Amino acid sequence: MNQDATAPPAGEPVAPHGGRPLPLPKSRAGRWLQRRLPIDLDALRYSSNEPVPNHLKHWWWCLGGTPAMLFAVQAVTGILLSFYYVPDPSQAYESVKRVSTIVPFGWFLRSIHRWSSNLMIAAVILHMMRVFFTGAYRKPRELNWMIGIGLLGATLFFGFTGYSLVYEQLSYWGATVAGNLTEAVPIIGPYLARLLRGGEMVGDNTLTRFFILHIGILPALITALLGAHVLLFRLHGVTEFEFESPKLRGSEEKKTFPFFPDHVMTELIVGIGLAFVLTCLAVIFPVGLAEKANPLQTPPHIKPEWYFFWTFRWLKLTGLTFAVLSIGFFGFLALAWPFVDAAIRRRRPASELSVRLGILAVCALVVLTVWEAFATH
C-alpha cells in the first residue's frame, strides 16, 4: 500500500482534519503529554495571544471576569455546604445552624458563600453599567447583551433561592412574598407560583424545589449562559473604543496588548484581591442566623435581600399588579434594548437617550434601595 508522503510518522500527533504535524515540545514529558493530548499549541497560542485594546489595562474593564471568579468560589463552597444541608423544613434551619456552629470552618465557608453571592450581584450590575454606558451592547453584540440579561436574572434568582434555603423567619416570609408576586403575573402567574412553591404556600415542596434549583438547575443554566457569553465575546473580540485619553488609547504604534499573559495576569491579580476581600468580609462580618422560620407568625417587617429592595419599595409605592407588570416591562425593555436603541439611532444617529435613561435607571435603583433600607414599614 502506498503511503502518503505528507503523513506524519506513525504515532506522532497531527492537527485536526489531517493537517500538518503538530510541533513537538523539547522536553520528554512535554512530548509524552503532546502525544496523548494532541493540541495544536501554535493555534492555542495564536488564539490566546489575541491582541486586545489598550483600555483593557484599566482595572474596571476586569469587571466581566469578576462575577465568573465569584461564581467559581460559590460553586466550590456551595458543594461543601451541600454536604451538610438538609432541604427539609424541620431540619433545614438546624442544619445551617450546625454548619455555622459545629462543623469545622463551616461558618467560614458559609460566610464566603454568602459574601461572594452578594459581591457577584454587585459586580454583575457594575459590569452591565459599563457595557450599557459605553454602548458595547450594540450591533453585532446584541445577542451577548441578551445573554447577559439572562445571567443577571439567573444570578438574582440564584441569590433568592439560596437565601430561602436558610429557612430564617425573614427568608421564609420573603419567599412567601415572592410567591404572591409571582401569582400576580397575569394568566400564567397562579400556575407559575404553584410550580415554584409546589403548593399553595411555602412548605416542604418549596424547599426541595428551591434546593434543586439552587444546586442543580441554576448552576447548570449559569454555566451554559456564561459559556455562551464568553464564546460570543471571544468570537466578536473586545469592543474597540476610540478614547481621547492617551492613557486609554495607547500610542499609535501600540494600540493593543496580548490577552495572554498580560490581561490574564490582571484578572489573576483581581482574583487574588477578591480572595483577600472575601476572607476579610467573612472573618470580620461572619454571616449569622436570625430567628427560625415560623409560618404561623408573620414578622412585623418583612424584607428581602438588598438586591430586591428596589422591587419591594416599588411594590409598596405602586401596588401589586402594577408593580409586577411594570417590573416585567422593565425586564423586557432591558432585554430588547439593543434593538430599541438601534431603532432610535436609525432616526436620530446622535441620540444619547440610552445614556440619559441609564442614568435615570441607576439613580432610581439607588434611591429605591436606600429608601427601603431605611423604611420601617
Place this chain on the structure above:
Amino acid sequence: MTLDQKRMIVAALSFLFLGSLLVVAWVEGGKERIHPKPRPVVGADSAKCLQCHEQKTPVIAAQWTDSRHAQLGVGCYECHRADEKEPDAFQHEGKWIATIVSPADCGACHQDIAREFQHSHHSQAAQFIGSLDNVLGEVIEGRLAAVNGCWQCHGSTVAFAKEKDGTVRKDKTGKPMLDPTTWPNTGIGRVNLDGSRGACSACHSRHAFSRAMARQPEVCGKCHMGPDHPQIEIYEESKHGIAFRTRLAEMNLSSESWVLGVDYTAAPTCATCHMSATRNQPVTHDVGARISWTLRPVISRKLDEWEKKREAMKDVCANCHAPDFIAAFYTSFDATVEMWNSKFAVPAQSVMDALRARHLLTPTPFDEEIEWSFYRLWHHEGRRARMGVSMQGPDYTQWHGFFEVAERFYFDFLPKAREAGRGDPQVTRALKAVLDSPEHAWLKGMSPEDRARIDAFYRERYGAETVK
C-alpha cells in the same frame, strides 16, 4: 458625548451604586446587632466532648452553642480541664477534668472580674455559718432546711463524700464523689475545693453564661426576696421596676457594651445601679462598691469609705436625675435609717442587752419568745422598712415596713420584754428610758391640742361625719 465623558458617567454611577450598598450594609448591620448571631469555634478537645454530650445532654450543648464562650472558642474542656493534682480531678475519656468550675478557673481569663468578686461582700456570703441565721436554719429548723434553703443562696462549703474510714468515696470509674449536701450548689459565696470563694454561675447561669440573664433583676431575685430582704419585690414596686417591665424590649440586655445612657436608656435594673458601667465608671463585680449603708444588722451603720461608695452610686443616679433630686433623696433616706436606728433598733437592742446582762435570758438562742419577737423586728420588718426606703418602694417602707415594725415593737416586743424582765430594776430602767424618749411619748396619751389637730385634719380631708 465622547467616550471619555461616558467613562466618567460610568465611574460616577458606579461609586454612587457602591456607596448606596455601603449605606444599606450600615443600616442592615445596625439591625443585625439586635440579633447577635452565634458562631461557635470548637477546639479539638471540646469537639470530642460535644460528640457525646450533644446526645446525652443536648440542652447543655445547645445552650453552650448559643453562648459567647462558644463564639470565642471557650469550650467544655477549656473550662472543665483540671490538673492531675487537683483534689477533684478525675479521668474522663482520657482527659483530666473536674466537675466544678470555680471562680479561680473563670479567673484564668477574667482576672479583673475574679479579683473584684473576691473582694466583694458576695464572696463572703457563706461566712454566715455560725450566725444566728445559721443556727436558726441548721439547728432549729433542721439541717436540710439550711442545705436546701440557706446554702443555695449563701453557698455551701463543698466537700467530698466520705467512706466510713474517712477516705474519699469514688464511683466505679474512679471519679471522686461530692457530698450531696454541699453540691449541687450555686450559692454566691460557695467555698470551693480549690479554696476560691463564689460561683460565677450564681448569676451567669451555665452553660449559656448569658450577659442578658445576669442583667435581669430576676437573677438577683432568686435570693434577694422574701420577708427578710425583699429587694426584688421592692424593685418591682418602684418606678425603676415599672419602667423596666414596660420597656423590657428596649433594654438592649444582650449588648456586649452596656453603658447606661449610651447602650440603653429605658430603665435601670439591679445590675445598672450596683454593678454596671456608666459613662464615668467601669462595670464592677464588687456588688457593694456603691452601697453606703449596711441595712442588714440590728443597728444600721455606714460602711467603710461610704462617701466614696455613695459618690459612685450618685454617678449612676445622675444619668437620670438632677443633683437636687439625688441630694434630697439621700437626705430623706439617711434620715429614715437614722429614725429606725434611734426609734426602734437602739432601744430594742438596749432592752435585749439588759435582759442578757441580768441573765434573764438563757444562753440558748431562740428558746424564748422575746428572741423570736426581737428577731422578727429587726431581721424581717426592720429590714423591709430600711430596704424599702433605700430602693424607693413606698409600700415596703411603710405597710410592710414601719407599720409592722411599730406593731411588733409596741404590742409584741415591749410586752414580752416586760414579762421577761420580771420587774428587774435594770430592765425596768431600760424600758423606762425607751418609753420616756420623745419618739415614744405618744404611747402615754395625746394632749387635747394634738387630738384636736388630728380631728381637724380628718374633718377637712374626709368630711365632718368621719370624726365623732
